[in-house]
Amino acid sequence: MENRSCxxxxxxxxxxxxxxDNELELLGQNCVEVAFERGETLFKQDALSSNIIYLQKxxxxxxxxxPQRKQILRLKxxxxxxxxxxxxxxxxxxxxxxxxxxxxxxxxxxxxFKSLLRLNTEFSYExxxxxxxxxxxxxxxxxxxxxxxxxxxxAVNLLYMANTIYxxxxxxxxxxxxxxxxxxxxxRETVSRMLSELDQDGIIEVNGKHIRLIDTKKLEExxxxx
DNA sequence: GCATTAACCACAG
DNA sequence: CTGTGGTTAATGC
Numbered sequence: 559m560e561n562r563s564c565x566x567x568x569x570x571x572x573x574x575x576x577x578x579d580n581e582l583e584l585l586g587q588n589c590v591e592v593a594f595e596r597g598e599t600l601f602k603q604d605a606l607s608s609n610i611i612y613l614q615k616x617x618x619x620x621x622x623x624x625p626q627r628k629q630i631l632r633l634k635x636x637x638x639x640x641x642x643x644x645x646x647x648x649x650x651x652x653x654x655x656x657x658x659x660x661x662x663x664x665x666x667x668x669x670x671f672k673s674l675l676r677l678n679t680e681f682s683y684e685x686x687x688x689x690x691x692x693x694x695x696x697x698x699x700x701x702x703x704x705x706x707x708x709x710x711x712x713a714v715n716l717l718y719m720a721n722t723i724y725x726x727x728x729x730x731x732x733x734x735x736x737x738x739x740x741x742x743x744x745x746r747e748t749v750s751r752m753l754s755e756l757d758q759d760g761i762i763e764v765n766g767k768h769i770r771l772i773d774t775k776k777l778e779e780x781x782x783x784x
Numbered sequence: 785g786c787a788t789t790a791a792c793c794a795c796a797g
Numbered sequence: 798c799t800g801t802g803g804t805t806a807a808t809g810c
Contacts, residue, residue, distance in 0.1 A: 734798065744791085745792075746799080747792080747799090751801085754800075
């Protein structure tokens with residue numbers, strides 16, 4: 559197997575920035591880079607997991623099969639780590655990850671990852687920070703989903719895509735209406751209706767998957783009150 | 785009661 | 798895969 563030269567990598571994680579030469583070597587010997595197309599599964603719920611995944615480039619959806627239906631837990635954009643909780647926390651994956659656009663990831667051997675956590679405290683620290691930020695985001699998402707009405711939930715997620723994922727008020731939805739419904743816990747019909755209603759009210763412009771935010775102020779209001 | 789919200793069903797592009 | 802219309806159940810004045 560060809561060794562990765564992680565030291566030369568230009569898209570190192572913040573944690574990996576703090577690794578020294580021989581640690582990067584260890585990482586390089588124990589990781590593999592893989593490219594995925596849109597729709598391909600990076601890892602699957604219920605499968606044995608023995609890798610930590612570093613999402614180098616791209617966008618994925620994290621999904622969990624519930625008792626009733628599929629739930630989209632959240633979208634994750636590179637660069638970030640995936641599967642730390644599900645790989646460290648149990649033998650099998652508790653959720654799946656599917657690419658939403660061409661995506662590049664590094665599969666890191668769990669043993670090597672654990673070694674790095676022990677060897678380099680700065681590395682561990684950065685991993686903990688990332689995990690904590692994730693947990694906070696999840697808590698907020700949870701409260702939004704439970705307490706906001708659907709307009710509010712939709713608005714929050716449109717703003718998230720514009721601000722955090724695409725850094726633009728104009729973007730193409732990476733999800734179908736159905737998936738968007740799975741993300742904000744509603745039905746696909748309701749998503750369709752709400753999008754056209756926001757369009758009619760001149761708050762956003764909808765053209766199939768293409769979205770343009772027009773009245774961001776209003777949308778923010780809806781995201782807080784609706 | 786009456787209005788609102790949102791799910792479910794059916795059917796058409 | 799989407800959009801729309803009708804129906805219905807739950808909840809709140």
